[in-house]
Amino acid sequence: MGIPTLISTLTASSSATLADTSSMTSTYDEYMFVFTDMHPATDEVDLGFQVNADGQSGYNETITSSFFQATHDEADTDTDLTYNTGLDQAQGTAYQQLSYNTGNDADQAVAGILHIFSPASTTYVTHFYSRFHNIHAGDYAITTFAAGYINTTAAITDISFKFESGNIDAGVIQIYGIA
DSSP states (O other): OOOEEEEEEEEEEEESOEEESSSOSTTOSEEEEEEEEEEESSSSBOEEEEEEETTOOSSOOOEEEEEEEEEEETTSOOEEEEEOGGGOOSSBOSOEEOSSOBOOSTTOOEEEEEEEEOTTOSSSOEEEEEEEEEEBTTSEEEEEEEEEEEOOSSOEEEEEEEESSSOEEEEEEEEEEEO
16 A cells, blocks of 8 residues: 545535545545544434546446445344345445444444545546444444445546435545555
8 A cells, every 4th residue: 555645524514415526536546535433313324425427427327346244242142244235236326335224322433444446547447445334223333345346437536425314413534545
């Protein structure tokens, strides 16, 4: 990994979405999004992302991905490692999920890192992977992993983040370019 350079910071305060339309350029081959204490207004919601190709709108690019998770409950009575087919996509256009059923109690939130590679390329598709950790509404600690590609050879210029319903009450996303 190269040296990360902070490009931008997005801060949520009862925000329906957080979006960035200027950070992903041809300046860097890798972009890293660092999520800190993303707190949903609604209980049991998934945090996700979607992108726009250059000149497009609607945040509905085609994604193919996989999603798996490790869980451990607060009572230390239940653990699991699961490939979650319901949260991956096969040429889908929905927001790609990054977390699983984050709770909205004061001690529940989501944090993690999303990497996107060569979004300015007009030759190859754009690959991504993520690792997130959240506290589930049922008091489970959950670590999630998502990876895949955005199936377009147009440059990716815009990115949007949101919970599947309700606002983002609080949280920070730092955007880094990696040289």
